[in-house]
Amino acid sequence: MTDLTRLSAAELAETLARKEASSVEATRAHLDRIAAVDGDVHAFLHVSSDDALATAADVDARRAAGEELHPLAGVPIAVKDVVVTKGLPSTAGSKILEGWIPPYDATLVEKIRAAGLPILGKTNMDEFAMGSSTEHSAFGNTHNPWDLDRIPGGSGGGSAAAVAAFEAPLAIGTDTGGSIRQPGAVTGTVGVKPTYGGVSRYGLIAMASSLDQAGPVTRTVLDSALLHELIGGHDPRDSTSIPEPLPPLVEAARQGALGDLSGLKVGVVTQLQGEGYQPGVLARFHESLELLTKAGAEVVEVSCPSFDYALAAYYLIMPAEASSNLAKFDGMRFGLRVEPTDGPVTAERVMAATRGAGFGDEVKRRVVLGTYALSAGYYDAYYGSAQKVRTLIQRDFDAAFAQADVLVSPTAPTTAFKLGEKLDDPLAMYLNDVATIPANLAGVPGISVPNGLSDDGLPVGFQILAPAKADDRLYRVGAALESALESTWGAPLLDSAPRLG
Amino acid sequence: MSTISRDEVARVAALARIDLRDDEVDRLAGELDVIVDSIARVREVATPDVPATSHPLPLTNVFREDVPQPALPVADVLAAAPDAQDGRFAVPQILGEE
Numbered sequence: 001m002t003d004l005t006r007l008s009a010a011e012l013a014e015t016l017a018r019k020e021a022s023s024v025e026a027t028r029a030h031l032d033r034i035a036a037v038d039g040d041v042h043a044f045l046h047v048s049s050d051d052a053l054a055t056a057a058d059v060d061a062r063r064a065a066g067e068e069l070h071p072l073a074g075v076p077i078a079v080k081d082v083v084v085t086k087g088l089p090s091t092a093g094s095k096i097l098e099g100w101i102p103p104y105d106a107t108l109v110e111k112i113r114a115a116g117l118p119i120l121g122k123t124n125m126d127e128f129a130m131g132s133s134t135e136h137s138a139f140g141n142t143h144n145p146w147d148l149d150r151i152p153g154g155s156g157g158g159s160a161a162a163v164a165a166f167e168a169p170l171a172i173g174t175d176t177g178g179s180i181r182q183p184g185a186v187t188g189t190v191g192v193k194p195t196y197g198g199v200s201r202y203g204l205i206a207m208a209s210s211l212d213q214a215g216p217v218t219r220t221v222l223d224s225a226l227l228h229e230l231i232g233g234h235d236p237r238d239s240t241s242i243p244e245p246l247p248p249l250v251e252a253a254r255q256g257a258l259g260d261l262s263g264l265k266v267g268v269v270t271q272l273q274g275e276g277y278q279p280g281v282l283a284r285f286h287e288s289l290e291l292l293t294k295a296g297a298e299v300v301e302v303s304c305p306s307f308d309y310a311l312a313a314y315y316l317i318m319p320a321e322a323s324s325n326l327a328k329f330d331g332m333r334f335g336l337r338v339e340p341t342d343g344p345v346t347a348e349r350v351m352a353a354t355r356g357a358g359f360g361d362e363v364k365r366r367v368v369l370g371t372y373a374l375s376a377g378y379y380d381a382y383y384g385s386a387q388k389v390r391t392l393i394q395r396d397f398d399a400a401f402a403q404a405d406v407l408v409s410p411t412a413p414t415t416a417f418k419l420g421e422k423l424d425d426p427l428a429m430y431l432n433d434v435a436t437i438p439a440n441l442a443g444v445p446g447i448s449v450p451n452g453l454s455d456d457g458l459p460v461g462f463q464i465l466a467p468a469k470a471d472d473r474l475y476r477v478g479a480a481l482e483s484a485l486e487s488t489w490g491a492p493l494l495d496s497a498p499r500l501g
Numbered sequence: 502m503s504t505i506s507r508d509e510v511a512r513v514a515a516l517a518r519i520d521l522r523d524d525e526v527d528r529l530a531g532e533l534d535v536i537v538d539s540i541a542r543v544r545e546v547a548t549p550d551v552p553a554t555s556h557p558l559p560l561t562n563v564f565r566e567d568v569p570q571p572a573l574p575v576a577d578v579l580a581a582a583p584d585a586q587d588g589r590f591a592v593p594q595i596l597g598e599e
Binding site: 101197306315316332334335345346350352364369370385386387389392440444468 | 521522540551557560590595
């Protein structure tokens with residue numbers, strides 16, 4: 001019998017629809033795989049076997065009764081721990097939320113449950129999504145399935161590793177500065193940050209509200225399109241949610257896979273290559289450009305000079321927003337409460353003691369940095385200037401999209417580094433997101449597609465960016481590139497990853 | 502060139518309501534100095550003629566009908582609280598000693 005864990009989500013969905021396997025069998029196969037390999041990978045913080053199997057059994061019964069089901073019904077999924085799930089732990093990788101059981105579901109989780117996707121569990125992440133390696137989780141490191149001594153990227157390293165290690169065919173990530181796309185790049189998986197407002201943020205534990213966006217983590221471009229269509233769309237509970245319907249994404253992915261990109265203009269961003277990018281990363285990037293040209297696309301060079309300031313602007317705006325969002329962790333209504341060991345036990349002193357004990361190093365660093373950037377005397381120089389840079393970056397995007405239909409770059413400057421290598425150097429860690437951050441500042445959508453292995457044998461990602469609300473272009477171009485690459489390789493990239501277990 | 506002293510870190514941490522140990526204050530003072538130096542370059546291009554942007558897409562106010570919606574069950578919410586009493590959150594003394 002086929003190993004159900006090796007199928008893409010689309011293939012598994014077809015297998016279930018043809019009744020060649022049941023959702024209970026598929027869910028059990030993934031739970032078995034988790035039991036076999038997650039001791040090494042540690043992608044999951046919590047595995048919800050009973051919940052998943054109950055959903056699977058329900059879907060099987062409905063299918064047997066002839067009920068019309070969602071195309072992904074019965075296909076298991078993993079959810080990043082920053083997304084709240086009713087009845088399942090949701091820690092966001094923080095000690096301050098250890099043991100907290102949310103009383104409600106995020107909108108995207110409601111949609112997943114309504115469509116009948118068994119939730120396998122919650123995935124590991126940098127605490128409150130602050131990091132690029134998942135090493136800032138309060139609950140231990142996640143290991144890259146390609147090399148267990150290396151980082152799986154971050155903040156969504158757990159979701160990416162779970163999908164790369166065949167522990168789940170689908171996962172949910174969130175992307176504030178690259179937390180879906182960079183883990184995708186370093187684990188050889190596909191990750192999509194939708195247009196800001198494309199997927200509801202209701203029920204996401206917020207880091208930076210003007211940058212956060214949830215999206216799909218999968219092994220194929222088509223699977224991302226299927227999941228994106230499921231979780232996307234307008235939500236009255238998120239006032240920044242886009243009212244218009246999503247463009248047809250699955251259709252775009254299927255059309256792109258046919259491989260014809262004639263008439264398409266691809267803009268290579270001058271500022272997102274060169275210095276700081278590993279030679280193997282650049283070599284794969286240029287090979288992918290050739291494949292796009294062969295598919296009929298025209299490649300042009302575009303300049304976005306303000307992108308050189310994007311990282312600096314991001315590290316002011318994001319901590320400023322985070323310092324405000326994280327004020328809710330005050331030890332009063334949910335999560336940890338720590339009382340001071342001496343002196344009066346007032347609410348204010350309890351809050352400070354709780355946060356001192358419950359927040360990890362990176363969270364403290366960013367909240368203090370954000371508070372500093374917003375404090376009297378510094379606001380105009382730092383936060384105010386960063387907001388102006390944001391305007392300049394948006395103008396650069398507008399000018400670039402006047403010259404090209406999509407923009408492209410390597411997703412991350414390097415392949416996965418060793419665990420511990422950059423932990424004591426915050427600035428070096430921040431540089432991982434240099435190519436992904438501009439999209440968040442401007443709200444435009446981006447995808448990372450695995451496009452080969454670097455000289456060190458580790459996966460590399462190719463980033464495609466599209467104008468706001470034109471997410472369909474990501475899928476058209478991404479699927480075209482994926483199919484051209486797989487014809488060259490003769491098999492999906494993950495077939496060359498270590499088998500594990 | 503910024504210089505973020507230990508005192509400055511302690512002052513900002515107090516504003517942020519985070520108790521820091523002495524060694525954390527020492528470490529953060531050094532780290533924030535380096536980080537703030539590198540991000541201060543936003544000022545190079547932030548000229549007075551450039552408007553500030555706070556949001557990626559144009560925002561308009563959102564209205565809805567003012568109709569009652571079911572709220573979360575109080576028991577579920579309080580079950581996740583550190584302390585509760587009489588159907589409410591129980592919190593420490595809110596005002597100071599004065």
